[in-house]
Amino acid sequence: GENVEQHPSTLSVQEGDSAVIKCTYSDSASNYFPWYKQELGKRPQLIIDIRSNVGEKKDQRIAVTLNKTAKHFSLHITETQPEDSAVYFCAARVTGFQKLVFGTGTRLLVSP
């Protein structure tokens, strides 16, 4: 089945810096890749997603890139702010299946 690896497990940056989180997936039939932000004790919330027919997507300070050949996708946050501090999960969904397979999470800490 699909397996999603995520790195790094923790990431500390200064306010205003950029942050990059990387994920790799194993099943080439995966075609949907969402990113969720989870604040402590709260629900995962979608921040951006990308489908396999697109290589890059941007929404204000957040962007996601997808390399289908290498089977990896990355989350880029620019001009980080303390309120960006949270755990970020990548996920993948394989065509024909319903479940999301999540990565292990990255704890992002943005220091003022």
Next chain:
Amino acid sequence: EPEVTQTPSHQVTQMGQEVILRCVPISNHLYFYWYRQILGQKVEFLVSFYNNEISEKSEIFDDQFSVERPDGSNFTLKIRSTKLEDSAMYFCASRPEQGVNTEAFFGQGTRLTVV
């Protein structure tokens, strides 16, 4: 904005007892899910439900687990005989369309503590 709602927010139960976790998915959604997250770990898929039947389940979802949509609005997860290792945050999620890659909306979770 519509939300997936879950009750209770926290449930403490004795080992061996049955628990039922409740969810109200977003009203026009077609797919329903349960995921769980053991403290400090990743979110894991348990089961998906479509058209009044299970469409997919994981290895975690064994005979101790069952799901039901009893009345067209609620979606429940039952654990028949809880074990200590069932302690986790359980998230319900729903998705609006079939066959299209759309976002899954998560509820706020039920923290289950088995003692």
